[in-house]
Amino acid sequence: MGNHFLEKRFRRTTKWLLFLALSLAALLTIGLPATIVSADGQAPLQTVIERGNQKNGYDLILRNTTNNLYRNVTVKAALPKAIDQRQVVLTWHVKAFGTADQHRLHFTLDPKQNRVAVSEKGATIAYAKQTPWLWLTVGLVVSGGAIGGLLVYRRRKAAALLLVIGVVGGGLASASLQVSQAADRASNKTPFVLNGKTYQIKTTIDYERVANAQLLPFVLRFDGAANQLTYTDLTTHETQTVAAVAHVAQTRLISTHKYQVKGQGVAGEVSPGGPDHFTVKADAGRLQAGATVTKSAGEAVLRSNVRQVGFANERYTIEPARARLIIAGSASDYRVGDVLYVPPFGFNYGGAAAKVTGVDVRPSELVLTIKSAAPQSVVHQIRTTPAGGQADVAKAVFVPVADVAVSGRRAPGMSMQQAGFFGLQVENRATTAKDFKVTFPRKQEEEKTAPAEEPAEASGSKKAGKKHQLPGEAEVVDEAHLEGTLGLTVDADFLKGNYDAKVDSGLKYDNHFNAQVTVDPDSSALLKKLADGKQVGMIIIPTNVPMVTVHIPFIIALDASGEATLTVDLNAAAALTAEVTNQKGKKPASVKPDLSCSFKGNVDVNGTLTPAVKTKLEPVILGEPLVAINASAGVEIKADASFHCSGSKVSPTAAAKLGAREHASVEGNFVAKTSAETEVGQLFHVKDVKTDERTFRHQLFKWQADASQTATLGKPAGDPSPAAYAKGFKAITVPANMRGTWYGYEAYSDTLTTITFGQHTIAQVDGTADDGRVYSLYDEAVRTAEDQHAREQANGGSLSPQYTAGDRYRADHWWAASLAPFNGKAGLRVWNTWYPSDSGKFYCIEQKQVAGKTVAVLTEPEYPDQIETFYHDKAQAINSRE
Numbered sequence: 030m031g032n033h034f035l036e037k038r039f040r041r042t043t044k045w046l047l048f049l050a051l052s053l054a055a056l057l058t059i060g061l062p063a064t065i066v067s068a069d070g071q072a073p074l075q076t077v078i079e080r081g082n083q084k085n086g087y088d089l090i091l092r093n094t095t096n097n098l099y100r101n102v103t104v105k106a107a108l109p110k111a112i113d114q115r116q117v118v119l120t121w122h123v124k125a126f127g128t129a130d131q132h133r134l135h136f137t138l139d140p141k142q143n144r145v146a147v148s149e150k151g152a153t154i155a156y157a158k159q160t161p162w163l164w165l166t167v168g169l170v171v172s173g174g175a176i177g178g179l180l181v182y183r184r185r186k187a188a189a190l191l192l193v194i195g196v197v198g199g200g201l202a203s204a205s206l207q208v209s210q211a212a213d214r215a216s217n218k219t220p221f222v223l224n225g226k227t228y229q230i231k232t233t234i235d236y237e238r239v240a241n242a243q244l245l246p247f248v249l250r251f252d253g254a255a256n257q258l259t260y261t262d263l264t265t266h267e268t269q270t271v272a273a274v275a276h277v278a279q280t281r282l283i284s285t286h287k288y289q290v291k292g293q294g295v296a297g298e299v300s301p302g303g304p305d306h307f308t309v310k311a312d313a314g315r316l317q318a319g320a321t322v323t324k325s326a327g328e329a330v331l332r333s334n335v336r337q338v339g340f341a342n343e344r345y346t347i348e349p350a351r352a353r354l355i356i357a358g359s360a361s362d363y364r365v366g367d368v369l370y371v372p373p374f375g376f377n378y379g380g381a382a383a384k385v386t387g388v389d390v391r392p393s394e395l396v397l398t399i400k401s402a403a404p405q406s407v408v409h410q411i412r413t414t415p416a417g418g419q420a421d422v423a424k425a426v427f428v429p430v431a432d433v434a435v436s437g438r439r440a441p442g443m444s445m446q447q448a449g450f451f452g453l454q455v456e457n458r459a460t461t462a463k464d465f466k467v468t469f470p471r472k473q474e475e476e477k478t479a480p481a482e483e484p485a486e487a488s489g490s491k492k493a494g495k496k497h498q499l500p501g502e503a504e505v506v507d508e509a510h511l512e513g514t515l516g517l518t519v520d521a522d523f524l525k526g527n528y529d530a531k532v533d534s535g536l537k538y539d540n541h542f543n544a545q546v547t548v549d550p551d552s553s554a555l556l557k558k559l560a561d562g563k564q565v566g567m568i569i570i571p572t573n574v575p576m577v578t579v580h581i582p583f584i585i586a587l588d589a590s591g592e593a594t595l596t597v598d599l600n601a602a603a604a605l606t607a608e609v610t611n612q613k614g615k616k617p618a619s620v621k622p623d624l625s626c627s628f629k630g631n632v633d634v635n636g637t638l639t640p641a642v643k644t645k646l647e648p649v650i651l652g653e654p655l656v657a658i659n660a661s662a663g664v665e666i667k668a669d670a671s672f673h674c675s676g677s678k679v680s681p682t683a684a685a686k687l688g689a690r691e692h693a694s695v696e697g698n699f700v701a702k703t704s705a706e707t708e709v710g711q712l713f714h715v716k717d718v719k720t721d722e723r724t725f726r727h728q729l730f731k732w733q734a735d736a737s738q739t740a741t742l743g744k745p746a747g748d749p750s751p752a753a754y755a756k757g758f759k760a761i762t763v764p765a766n767m768r769g770t771w772y773g774y775e776a777y778s779d780t781l782t783t784i785t786f787g788q789h790t791i792a793q794v795d796g797t798a799d800d801g802r803v804y805s806l807y808d809e810a811v812r813t814a815e816d817q818h819a820r821e822q823a824n825g826g827s828l829s830p831q832y833t834a835g836d837r838y839r840a841d842h843w844w845a846a847s848l849a850p851f852n853g854k855a856g857l858r859v860w861n862t863w864y865p866s867d868s869g870k871f872y873c874i875e876q877k878q879v880a881g882k883t884v885a886v887l888t889e890p891e892y893p894d895q896i897e898t899f900y901h902d903k904a905q906a907i908n909s910r911e
Contacts, residue, residue: 087138097243107232112223296312332368411520420514505543544640589637595638595640606621633672659704667695
């Protein structure tokens with residue numbers, strides 16, 4: 030009973046094992062697909078068919094899309110009956126493949142007989158049939174299964190075990206006989222166009238990858254008359270001849286081998302090594318690694334492994350939205366991992382750095398999928414001419430952000446689809462930056478259709494925008510005009526990590542604001558954006574320096590509290606000199622600002638209002654900035670009045686409005702800020718440095734209404750001349766040996782300061798809002814009773830509105846001075862105000878030895894630990910600091 034039960038259980042178990050084994054064998058024999066050999070997610074070897082040069086001839090082109098070497102490559106192409114009724118399978122054998130990007134396999138097709146023929150050595154034609162070994166394996170598996178089934182039925186335990194082992198082993202053996210192949214565009218099909226009809230040719234490729242044989246692209250430039258170079262591999266002694274175009278030859282070399290290079294008038298040796306992949310030794314002529322990109326103001330040298338798109342008149346198309354390059358023809362050699370320099374296109378006036386991530390081989394073209402690459406992976410060195418470069422402000426383009434409406438003259442050459450490149454999505458709404466108008470926020474109806482083109486206005490013309498009243502919100506219309514000059518010099522070596530870049534900006538921004546604000550910014554999202562500064566677009570300026578563009582994010586700011594309506598012109602000028610460097614003995618980042626602003630228009634304010642323009646000037650190399658110069662200029666207004674302003678003059682717009690405002694008042698201050706920072710951290714792998722932010726504030730106008738003054742806010746009617754304000758006071762005569770301009774550094778300051786003394790005047794430039802302003806020097810001890818009273822109440826120069834026009838004039842235009850000696854030394858003491866509250870500074874002349882010569886210097890000896898010395902010679906002042 031027990032034996033019968035066990036035997037029955039064994040038979041059931043064995044039948045299940047047999048079923049599973051046969052199923053597995055069938056799956057492995059006919060169901061398991063061939064192994065796909067790929068590189069970087071795509072087939073490393075691809076095929077395409079093109080029409081050949083000979084009659085009825087065609088080329089099956091085998092292309093290498095990687096930087097690997099292959100050997101024992103077998104290519105099979107199965108032609109359908111429609112092409113050759115014999116179902117021909119063409120087979121080519123290639124011993125070694127990879128250095129050249131393609132290998133052309135020739136065949137002919139007789140159009141009358143529909144017969145295919147090959148004449149190339151190593152090529153064969155076979156009729157379609159199954160491999161005998163595959164049939165033999167299938168037969169053994171089926172026979173084994175039948176015999177095993179019979180033995181199992183007859184309860185042979187050992188036979189059953191052999192059956193399981195044999196069937197599974199046979200299935201594995203049959204699967205292993207399938208060819209390992211590289212899929213062509215995943216479908217494993219190659220298009221073949223014949224008589225206007227496209228056939229899909231099944232291709233299989235069997236190959237072996239050569240280990241430790243990585244290829245590197247290599248570009249060599251040279252002097253001489255050679256139109257080709259011969260490279261001899263000193264390891265394998267194989268040679269390759271490379272055509273040269275404009276004294277540049279580009280090829281691919283095995284990274285671990287050395288090569289001898291020869292051409293007419295040039296000879297040398299190339300070997301791997303160094304940060305630029307290859308080192309070059311010239312025995313004759315000049316040989317240098319990497320091609321060059323030149324413009325009128327300088328030269329950029331590419332790294333030796335970088336391909337320049339468009340080389341040798343190569344035709345190509347850019348698809349920015351899809352990050353693709355389409356290379357026309359089949360002669361170009363591009364592979365996965367290649368680093369490219371893409372010449373200027375669209376808004377990318379400096380070009381772009383890219384890396385190939387995919388290669389799709391198509392008849393008569395290559396489709397490259399690319400991604401952004403770091404500029405330092407493309408550029409070896411950029412250097413401007415001694416005269417430096419210039420930004421072409423006349424060709425500047427303004428690219429608005431999405432939520433801003435823009436109108437003006439459309440930028441030329443912007444016919445590309447609504448896209449940028451490498452993630453910089455840009456709508457095709459760009460205008461020239463000379464004259465454009467922006468409106469924030471952009472209305473929904475404007476988002477559906479592009480704004481109508483408006484002709485650009487003449488330089489300097491103004492046209493008021495339409496005023497919109499949005500209760501509880503705000504709208505700003507800004508008509509802008511850009512002009513001026515911008516110079517720059519660049520000396521950057523990305524391999525050595527050295528950089529020095531200077532910018533000299535003389536840009537002027539004219540803005541015609543039209544805005545209405547009806548709520549406090551704390552309750553308005555739009556006003557919060559405007560208060561912090563709303564970037565309305567980007568100004569992009571081409572330069573005559575290769576690969577360098579200037580980007581200026583354009584920001585308008587309107588910080589308001591209360592209610593305000595304004596239609597004003599705000600004209601800001603920024604004369605800035607900035608430098609970033611890692612040269613020894615120089616500051617990493619420095620900026621010398623000279624900001625100015627003019628303001629005029631009509632304002633109705635009950636609260637505070639600050640319209641301003643903010644910019645960040647950034648010279649960039651292939652999209653990566655070198656330095657950022659931050660600058661802002663605006664007018665801070667505190668008022669409860671309706672008035673017209675122009676410069677320092679303010680006029681109420683109507684007496685009736687003043688009567689309705691019992692305490693009407695107006696105060697306006699020019700406010701500017703500037704700073705600079707390095708942005709080379711990504712390029713040179715260093716820590717970025719930022720200068721301190723410098724703030725400038727200068728009062729433009731101040732007025733408070735009273736019963737007797739309801740007309741204008743400029744100089745009161747009947748105001749005497751400035752000479753009348755000096756009656757009863759004593760002018761100081763500066764000692765003759767002090768007069769002229771002196772250069773030096775104040776204590777604890779790195780800013781070069783200039784002091785200029787006239788006969789009765791002083792002017793100082795030290796980076797403050799009063800830079801260059803001339804003040805008259807009057808004796809601090811000689812004052813009228815009225816002025817002495819004003820001094821006692823002023824506490825450092827701040828005067829309340831009830832003081833007289835004379836008090837205000839002296840506070841704005843005079844500095845106090847004294848000729849009293851200090852410790853027996855003759856000299857001059859000055860205070861930087863007419864109403865001093867401190868001891869001022871004492872200056873005297875001393876003699877000093879400089880470079881073996883005795884020179885007169887201006888010194889401030891009062892505090893021994895803070896002695897300041899100034900020189901007539903600017904160079905001597907700078908050298909003394911160093």
